Every structure is written in structure tokens, then in C-alpha cells.
Amino acid sequence: MNNLRNLRGTADLMPDQLIKWQNVESILREQLQRSSVKEIRTPIIEMTELFERGIGETTDVVSKEMYTFLDRGERSCTLRPEGTASVVRAIINNGLSNNSYQKLWYMGPMFRYERPQAGRQRQFHQLGVEYIGSNSPRSDVELISLAWDILQKLGIKNLNLEINSLGDIEDRENYQNSFIEWLESNYKLLDIDSQKRVKKNPLRILDTKNSETQNLLKNAPVLIDFLSQKSLDRYALIKENLDFLKIPFIENVKLVRGLDYYTHTAFEITSGELGSQATVCGGGRYDNLIKQIGGNDSPAIGFAIGLERLMLLVGKNFEIKRDIDVYIINKGMRAEAMAHKLSSKLRKYDVITEMDVSGSSISKQLKKANKCKTKSIIVIGEEEAMKNQFKIRLFSNNKDKEKIINLDDDDGLEKWLKNIIPDYSA
Ligand code: HAM
Numbered sequence: 250m251n252n253l254r255n256l257r258g259t260a261d262l263m264p265d266q267l268i269k270w271q272n273v274e275s276i277l278r279e280q281l282q283r284s285s286v287k288e289i290r291t292p293i294i295e296m297t298e299l300f301e302r303g304i305g306e307t308t309d310v311v312s313k314e315m316y317t318f319l320d321r322g323e324r325s326c327t328l329r330p331e332g333t334a335s336v337v338r339a340i341i342n343n344g345l346s347n348n349s350y351q352k353l354w355y356m357g358p359m360f361r362y363e364r365p366q367a368g369r370q371r372q373f374h375q376l377g378v379e380y381i382g383s384n385s386p387r388s389d390v391e392l393i394s395l396a397w398d399i400l401q402k403l404g405i406k407n408l409n410l411e412i413n414s415l416g417d418i419e420d421r422e423n424y425q426n427s428f429i430e431w432l433e434s435n436y437k438l439l440d441i442d443s444q445k446r447v448k449k450n451p452l453r454i455l456d457t458k459n460s461e462t463q464n465l466l467k468n469a470p471v472l473i474d475f476l477s478q479k480s481l482d483r484y485a486l487i488k489e490n491l492d493f494l495k496i497p498f499i500e501n502v503k504l505v506r507g508l509d510y511y512t513h514t515a516f517e518i519t520s521g522e523l524g525s526q527a528t529v530c531g532g533g534r535y536d537n538l539i540k541q542i543g544g545n546d547s548p549a550i551g552f553a554i555g556l557e558r559l560m561l562l563v564g565k566n567f568e569i570k571r572d573i574d575v576y577i578i579n580k581g582m583r584a585e586a587m588a589h590k591l592s593s594k595l596r597k598y599d600v601i602t603e604m605d606v607s608g609s610s611i612s613k614q615l616k617k618a619n620k621c622k623t624k625s626i627i628v629i630g631e632e633e634a635m636k637n638q639f640k641i642r643l644f645s646n647n648k649d650k651e652k653i654i655n656l657d658d659d660d661g662l663e664k665w666l667k668n669i670i671p672d673y674s675a
Pocket of ligand 1: 330331332333361363368369370371373374375377378379507528529530531532533534535550551552553554555556557558
């Protein structure tokens with residue numbers, strides 16, 4: 250039994266670590282709510298075909314990294330490697346793909362069979378945001394500025410926003426023709442994976458991880474030179490608006506992103522503090538995906554933030570946990586029953602309660618209360634229990650702030666709580 254461990258590339262999140270996650274998540278939720286973005290939850294497991302058709306069969310994610318298996322009914326199922334395809338499917342299935350503008354978010358685990366390293370796991374978490382139903386560049390700007398503002402709100406410094414435009418299908422076809430010509434004339438110098446992609450999906454060669462091919466690609470034609478005037482104008486408008494919003498960005502003509510569904514705007518937010526896995530947020534426009542998966546011809550744009558990477562970037566101030574407000578010390582059978590009753594009563598209020606269940610001596614329980622930095626204590630010893638009373642006091646031993654209250658005196662308890670927690674709410 251000893252060698253039963255969690256799978257490589259997965260991680261347990263223990264209570265102390267989760268304080269930071271929960272604090273960050275509550276700010277994320279607050280920011281999304283303030284921007285009228287609504288939550289959507291989709292299954293973690295989907296038909297494999299959804300990702301093959303949505304993300305693209307020749308992408309690394311689909312061809313090498315998916316957790317795919319046959320279920321007991323012989324259906325090919327996949328643990329979601331990302332959220333966009335699932336959100337699009339959900340919208341189509343629920344008859345919402347021709348609705349007007351929809352702003353949606355989701356948060357949860359994703360699965361990719363990648364080589365684990367710092368900031369890269371096989372089970373990781375994303376916060377994703379999808380704005381569906383508008384092809385206006387304003388939607389691109391609104392979405393990018395939301396991603397930027399969220400990271401600013403979390404106090405993360407030294408971020409770089411990189412953007413590029415991948416144009417529309419026609420621009421890409423024009424580019425692809427001359428790129429293939431170039432690839433064919435350099436065929437022998439390409440790595441084997443890239444050679445296979447020349448015929449199947451040449452654009453994917455642009456995100457190769459092979460350093461020699463990457464070097465070679467420095468001399469390849471670039472997509473931006475093949476964009477139509479319309480696509481360039483669209484891109485220019487987005488850059489102008491980002492300037493207006495004072496969101497600094499760098500244009501990166503090599504940024505193509507690893508998933509096939511992107512059109513026009515592609516962007517990534519990176520941090521120098523993350524080492525080789527520097528991208529904390531990635532996204533872009535996907536105007537053809539909804540139709541491709543079987544819905545209406547509806548444009549869309551979105552991004553996802555990697556939460557493990559986000560947690561590496563946020564400061565220590567997110568690790569602060571709320572202390573216990575009331576620690577209930579009790580000794581003896583009757584005191585224990587009263588402690589249960591009190592603990593249940595206190596759940597009505599916004600106070601954090603801990604009840605000692607050790608049955609050890611009052612002095613030992615006091616020491617424990619001291620250790621967990623409680624703001625106040627309730628003591629029910631045998632004497633108090635006999636009188637159906639409890640003693641409540643600020644833990645500083647300040648006798649002025651001590652009171653004896655009857656177990657049934659709810660008003661008395663409330664008044665006292667008001668004393669220690671000024672913004673308490675019933
Ligand atoms: P992605 O670039 O594949 O995009 O992933 C987004 C973010 O998820 C990455 O920037 C990174 O922070 C995090 N991430 C990805 N893989 C891992 C991993 N193995 N371990 C830890 N973190 C990881 C998407 O997934 C798109 N669905 C984003 C999108 C939404 N585009 C449009 N809408």
C-alpha cells in the first residue's frame with residue numbers, strides 16, 4: 250500500500266495551499282461578476298471527436314497529449330484538455346449559438362499528457378473566459394483588457410502582453426501556399442515531426458518545439474505580410490484601442506498559438522518570473538469554430554489563465570487566512586452537549602468557530618486555543634454546565650471583556666458577538 254501515490258503531473262492541494270487559491274479565486278469571481286460575465290459549467294469528460302474537430306487533429310494537444318480511452322460502452326472519451334471546445338458544444342446543444350452577445354467564464358481542471366515540470370502539469374487548472382457572438386474589434390479589446398485588469402488587480406507586476414493577427418481563412422490560405430513552397434525547399438532540414446506536417450497542417454510547424462527547426466523558421470515568410478487590408482485595418486484598430494487604454498503590448502509576428510481554431514487576434518500574457526513556462530494567459534479569436542462544430546456562423550473570442558502559474562505569481566498577501574473567532578473549550582458530558590448546541594447556534598453568524606473535541610483538561614484546551622490564535626474563547630467547565638451557562642471572553646485574558654451568558658440567552662450572545670466582530674451579520 251505504501252507506494253500508492255498520486256499520478257505523475259498531478260498534485261494534491263492541501264488546506265494551507267488552498268488558502269491562497271481560495272483568496273485568488275474570490276477576486277477572480279468578483280472581477281468577472283463586475284464585468285457581467287456569467288459562469289458556465291461543462292463536463293470534464295467529452296466525446297473525443299469534439300476535440301479532434303474543434304482543436305485540430307494535427308495539433309500537439311490532440312495528437313500527443315490527450316487522455317483518451319474507451320468507456321464501457323466502447324465510446325471514445327477524452328478528459329478535456331481545454332475548455333473552449335466544450336463551451337461551444339454546450340452553447341450549440343442548448344440552442345444558444347444564435348443568441349446575441351454572451352459573456353461566459355469557467356474554472357476547473359484540464360488534462361494534457363505533457364512532460365511535467367515547474368508550471369506544467371498533466372492535470373492543471375484554468376480560468377477561461379469566452380465572449381461569443383460579436384466580431385467587432387471592440388469585443389477583442391474588451392476581452393484583452395479584462396484579462397489584463399484581472400492580473401493587475403491581483404498585483405502581478407512585470408507582465409508582457411504579446412499580440413499578433415492570424416487573419417481570416419483566405420489570408421491564411423495565401424500565406425500557406427508560399428509557406429509550403431518555402432518548407433518544401435527546406436524539407437531535409439526540418440525535424441521529422443515537422444516533415445510530417447508539411448502536407449497535413451503546415452501552419453502547426455510554426456509552433457514546433459524543436460530548436461533547430463525554430464532557428465530555420467527565422468527565415469521563413471511571415472503570416473502578417475499576407476493579411477488583407479481589411480484584416481490589417483481590424484488589427485490596427487485593436488492596437489489603437491489598447492494604446493488608448495494604456496495597456497502596453499508587444500507585437501510578435503511569430504505568435505500563432507498551439508490550437509487550430511484561431512483567426513485574427515491571438516495574444517499571450519507572459520511573465521519573466523515563470524521560467525520556461527512563461528505564459529500565464531493565452532487566447533484569441535475563433536470565428537469559425539462554432540460553425541465547424543455544428544452551430545450557427547457565430548464569431549467569438551476568449552482566453553484562459555493557467556491557475557498554477559497564476560499562483561506562482563501572486564504575492565504572499567494572498568496566503569493570509571482568517572483567524573478563528575471563537576474557540577469552544579468544554580469538559581464533561583453535559584458541557585460537551587452544550588458545546589455542540591452553541592457551535593450550531595454560532596453557525597448562524599459570520600464567525601469562524603472551532604470546538605475542542607479532545608476531552609482533555611481545561612488548561613490543555615486553553616493551550617490549544619492559544620496556539621490557533623483564536624480571537625475569543627468560550628469556556629464550559631463542569632460548574633458552568635450545571636448552571637446551563639458558558640463563559641465567553643476575549644482571549645487576551647482581559648476580564649473586562651468577559652461575560653457569563655445563559656445557554657438560552659440568544660440576545661446576550663448576539664450582543665457579545667457585536668463586541669468582538671463589529672461588522673458581524675446575523
Ligand atoms: P492554452 O494556451 O492552451 O489555451 O492554455 C491557456 C493557459 O493554460 C496557458 O497559457 C497556461 O497558463 C495554462 N496551461 C496550459 N497547459 C498547461 C499545463 N500543462 N500545465 C499548467 N498550465 C497549463 C487554451 O487552452 C485555450 N482554450 C484558451 C482560449 C480560450 N482561447 C480562446 N478561448
